[in-house]
Amino acid sequence: MKDSIRVPAQVLADRLNGALLDAGASAGSAASAVRALMHASRIGVDSHGARLVEHYCTVLRSGRLAGDPQLCVERRAAAAAVVDGGDGLGHHAAYRAMDVAVALAREAGVGAVGVVRSSHFGAAGAYAIEAARAGMVGFVTTNADSIVAPHGGATAFHGTNPLAFAAPSGGARPWLLDMATSSIPFNRVSLFRSLGLTLPEDVAADEGGVPTSDPQAVGMLLPVGGSDFGFKGAALAGVATIFSAILQGAVADHEMIRMVGGDDMKTPRGMGHFVLAIDPDRFGGQAVFEAGMQTYLAALRAAPARAGETVMAPGDREWRVEAERARGGIPLDPDTAAFLGLDGARTGVTVARKAGQ
Amino acid sequence: MKDSIRVPAQVLADRLNGALLDAGASAGSAASAVRALMHASRIGVDSHGARLVEHYCTVLRSGRLAGDPQLCVERRAAAAAVVDGGDGLGHHAAYRAMDVAVALAREAGVGAVGVVRSSHFGAAGAYAIEAARAGMVGFVTTNADSIVAPHGGATAFHGTNPLAFAAPSGGARPWLLDMATSSIPFNRVSLFRSLGLTLPEDVAADEGGVPTSDPQAVGMLLPVGGSDFGFKGAALAGVATIFSAILQGAVADHEMIRMVGGDDMKTPRGMGHFVLAIDPDRFGGQAVFEAGMQTYLAALRAAPARAGETVMAPGDREWRVEAERARGGIPLDPDTAAFLGLDGARTGVTVARKAGQ
Numbered sequence: 001m002k003d004s005i006r007v008p009a010q011v012l013a014d015r016l017n018g019a020l021l022d023a024g025a026s027a028g029s030a031a032s033a034v035r036a037l038m039h040a041s042r043i044g045v046d047s048h049g050a051r052l053v054e055h056y057c058t059v060l061r062s063g064r065l066a067g068d069p070q071l072c073v074e075r076r077a078a079a080a081a082v083v084d085g086g087d088g089l090g091h092h093a094a095y096r097a098m099d100v101a102v103a104l105a106r107e108a109g110v111g112a113v114g115v116v117r118s119s120h121f122g123a124a125g126a127y128a129i130e131a132a133r134a135g136m137v138g139f140v141t142t143n144a145d146s147i148v149a150p151h152g153g154a155t156a157f158h159g160t161n162p163l164a165f166a167a168p169s170g171g172a173r174p175w176l177l178d179m180a181t182s183s184i185p186f187n188r189v190s191l192f193r194s195l196g197l198t199l200p201e202d203v204a205a206d207e208g209g210v211p212t213s214d215p216q217a218v219g220m221l222l223p224v225g226g227s228d229f230g231f232k233g234a235a236l237a238g239v240a241t242i243f244s245a246i247l248q249g250a251v252a253d254h255e256m257i258r259m260v261g262g263d264d265m266k267t268p269r270g271m272g273h274f275v276l277a278i279d280p281d282r283f284g285g286q287a288v289f290e291a292g293m294q295t296y297l298a299a300l301r302a303a304p305a306r307a308g309e310t311v312m313a314p315g316d317r318e319w320r321v322e323a324e325r326a327r328g329g330i331p332l333d334p335d336t337a338a339f340l341g342l343d344g345a346r347t348g349v350t351v352a353r354k355a356g357q
Numbered sequence: 358m359k360d361s362i363r364v365p366a367q368v369l370a371d372r373l374n375g376a377l378l379d380a381g382a383s384a385g386s387a388a389s390a391v392r393a394l395m396h397a398s399r400i401g402v403d404s405h406g407a408r409l410v411e412h413y414c415t416v417l418r419s420g421r422l423a424g425d426p427q428l429c430v431e432r433r434a435a436a437a438a439v440v441d442g443g444d445g446l447g448h449h450a451a452y453r454a455m456d457v458a459v460a461l462a463r464e465a466g467v468g469a470v471g472v473v474r475s476s477h478f479g480a481a482g483a484y485a486i487e488a489a490r491a492g493m494v495g496f497v498t499t500n501a502d503s504i505v506a507p508h509g510g511a512t513a514f515h516g517t518n519p520l521a522f523a524a525p526s527g528g529a530r531p532w533l534l535d536m537a538t539s540s541i542p543f544n545r546v547s548l549f550r551s552l553g554l555t556l557p558e559d560v561a562a563d564e565g566g567v568p569t570s571d572p573q574a575v576g577m578l579l580p581v582g583g584s585d586f587g588f589k590g591a592a593l594a595g596v597a598t599i600f601s602a603i604l605q606g607a608v609a610d611h612e613m614i615r616m617v618g619g620d621d622m623k624t625p626r627g628m629g630h631f632v633l634a635i636d637p638d639r640f641g642g643q644a645v646f647e648a649g650m651q652t653y654l655a656a657l658r659a660a661p662a663r664a665g666e667t668v669m670a671p672g673d674r675e676w677r678v679e680a681e682r683a684r685g686g687i688p689l690d691p692d693t694a695a696f697l698g699l700d701g702a703r704t705g706v707t708v709a710r711k712a713g714q
Contacts, residue, residue, distance in 0.1 A: 247635065
């Protein structure tokens with residue numbers, strides 16, 4: 001395995017920002033993208049962290065993304081708004097959308113915000129967690145280009161279509177769920193290819209839709225639930241499509257220009273997202289909610305585990321990684337480190353063997 | 358296998374209504390329960406259909422449920438309300454909650470309604486589909502008493518906690534997803550016990566939390582996603598708990614009186630639900646939404662299938678069953694048929710071998 005390096009968070013954030021500015025991003029949209037990438041990189045979601053910056057720079061330079069998108073927020077009703085992302089970095093539009101949703105929810109009890117003319121926004125959890133930080137329950141979803149077979153299908157149809165939920169926990173860190181509706185991200189396939197490992201069963205299929213555990217043979221992913229219950233994962237992928245694309249009049253997964261690997265790097269992809277915030281003060285009340293979360297999470301974490309297993313709440317693994325990376329720095333894959341001009345010789349950061357993830 | 362009988366829908370609905378009235382339900386709350394049970398029985402969700410009536414009659418008679426619940430709707434903000442179910446049949450409170458959510462969404466773009474002091478409400482999809490019939494996107498969830506292990510856990514913690522979504526499809530029947538966040542309902546275990554069949558792997562565990570495919574040994578269910586990805590199903594069960602119980606200040610799964618099999622049949626269970634409606638007219642527009650759904654569903658249904666498989670949209674199987682049952686009647690298990698006084702000799706309905714489900 002190649003060496004990877006570890007970089008202090010502030011160093012990484014500065015390099016990401018510099019790279020995006022160099023590629024033509026406005027200060028505001030670059031700052032939003034850095035914030036979202038650092039959310040993922042800090043908590044160990046490396047598939048949606050710093051490694052994406054090279055792609056974003058590519059599509060800023062190629063003209064797919066507007067460097068200086070003018071966000072347009074249109075309030076449609078007491079609890080509804082739509083953000084036009086101006087075909088810029090999706091992170092910029094998504095943070096604004098959650099800001100608006102929280103403000104609407106403060107007034108109306110709940111706020112639902114659609115986003116149109118957006119693009120890849122990194123980790124959906126980056127925005128859901130902002131609702132939790134504002135004391136609210138958050139839900140964020142997006143669709144993406146086709147890579148996941150429908151249940152029983154022999155072709156890619158849905159994207160990995162994440163569902164992210166967050167809520168204040170009554171403790172230092174929120175409850176956070178950010179899950180793809182496929183079993184694994186495509187990134188895992190790439191990693192297993194490079195490591196020569198065998199995939200779990202029922203997570204991927206070959207170009208003909210036949211399940212395979214050989215990462216070299218993978219042509220598409222399978223929905224979470226496996227061969228017996230993948231209809232549930234596929235239907236949840238549809239929830240992401242319906243909320244993010246169809247409700248907004250944005251582009252559905254199967255009609256979307258490929259994020260990477262396609263010919264067209266110039267045309268905007270017309271991606272939509274959906275963001276929801278709910279204010280506990282209009283339901284059981286903030287204090288009741290946070291006390292209830294504390295009791296619930298304490299009971300969950302105290303549940304007896306099977307031999308060799310640990311029972312965790314969603315987010316627990318991420319906060320553990322965040323603490324470890326705050327001390328030890330954020331590991332960067334060699335390609336991203338090279339792209340950012342970050343390597344041991346030049347920056348003096350720690351060089352360590354990268355653990356498989 | 359025992360014989361089962363098939364009953365015309367109207368005959369069944371009348372018998373259900375009569376049984377509930379006999380057990381002390383008010384006309385209004387009985388009508389709501391019948392409507393929800395018939396939704397499930399018509400579309401083949403027999404676990405949540407007519408067979409539940411005997412249980413509901415038992416808990417109406419035992420005093421757990423109020424026969425004549427006074428629903429109280431409290432509007433909390435432009436887009437938020439709470440329905441107090443008065444400890445009656447949960448169906449009555451849940452239908453009212455969705456009516457209120459749709460009305461709020463008509464004004465505010467989205468409507469979120471919590472339900473407190475409720476009880477088992479049957480199939481969550483019964484209420485989600487009402488949003489779709491009103492031209493809206495619906496989401497409904499509830500928690501339930503503990504029967505599903507956390508991921509890696511050796512004890513039951515969450516309920517089967519359903520997530521139900523529905524949307525107008527631009528066609529005759531809505532898009533409808535109504536899924537437990539466990540792989541299977543406990544009802545499936547009971548069925549497999551009586552049939553002497555082996556369960557799929559990774560859907561259930563014994564009393565010690567060790568996965569088993571022997572239905573006789575099952576002590577708890579496992580979250581959807583199986584041994585590798587059950588953390589996703591467990592987290593989605595948490596979404597149901599957080600929205601339905603903790604946000605409303607209602608009773609969490611692990612603290613809830615057992616629906617069946619416990620000692621206490623007198624104390625109300627304090628169950629909560631959560632209901633959301635979203636008006637497409639405040640986002641991309643109703644016409645754009647329905648046209649988008651038509652295009653999306655046509656593409657999904659046209660996706661090439663693996664050998665021996667069929668690609669279906671959520672709800673397709675249910676509408677097929679509905680059409681078949683509209684012609685051939687609704688099959689009833691022998692115990693429920695006897696409870697309702699419906700048997701071939703007395704009613705002249707068709708007697709048929711019941712297919713495994």
